[in-house]
Amino acid sequence: xxxxxxxxxxxxxxxxxxxxxxxxxxxxxxxxxxxxxxxxxxxxxxxxxxxxxxxxxxxxxxxxxxxxxxxxxxxxxxxxxxxxxxxxxxxxxxx
Numbered sequence: 470x471x472x473x474x475x476x477x478x479x480x481x482x483x484x485x486x487x488x489x490x491x492x493x494x495x496x497x498x499x500x501x502x503x504x505x506x507x508x509x510x511x512x513x514x515x516x517x518x519x520x521x522x523x524x525x526x527x528x529x530x531x532x533x534x535x536x537x538x539x540x541x542x543x544x545x546x547x548x549x550x551x552x553x554x555x556x557x558x559x560x561x562x563x564x
Contacts, residue, residue, distance in 0.1 A: 501549045508544035
């Protein structure tokens with residue numbers, strides 16, 4: 470029984486570390502933690518990467534509840550997730 474729970478924890482941490490293993494996703498998290506919500510174009514410009522790559526990074530972070538998306542004025546604005554899992558909150562403090 471204990472081993473099954475350990476395996477779930479290992480899978481979760483593997484997912485967390487894979488998400489944070491990309492420098493651009495880390496930069497997105499830092500940007501959103503230090504300032505206001507941003508739309509994909511602003512984030513792409515800041516990172517100097519394509520809109521498509523930025524959107525892909527944001528989609529990964531959104532699936533993990535790291536970022537929230539809110540449509541406004543023809544743009545989707547991203548901010549840190551209100552329901553971000555505690556494991557991400559702890560790790561983000563270290564970044």
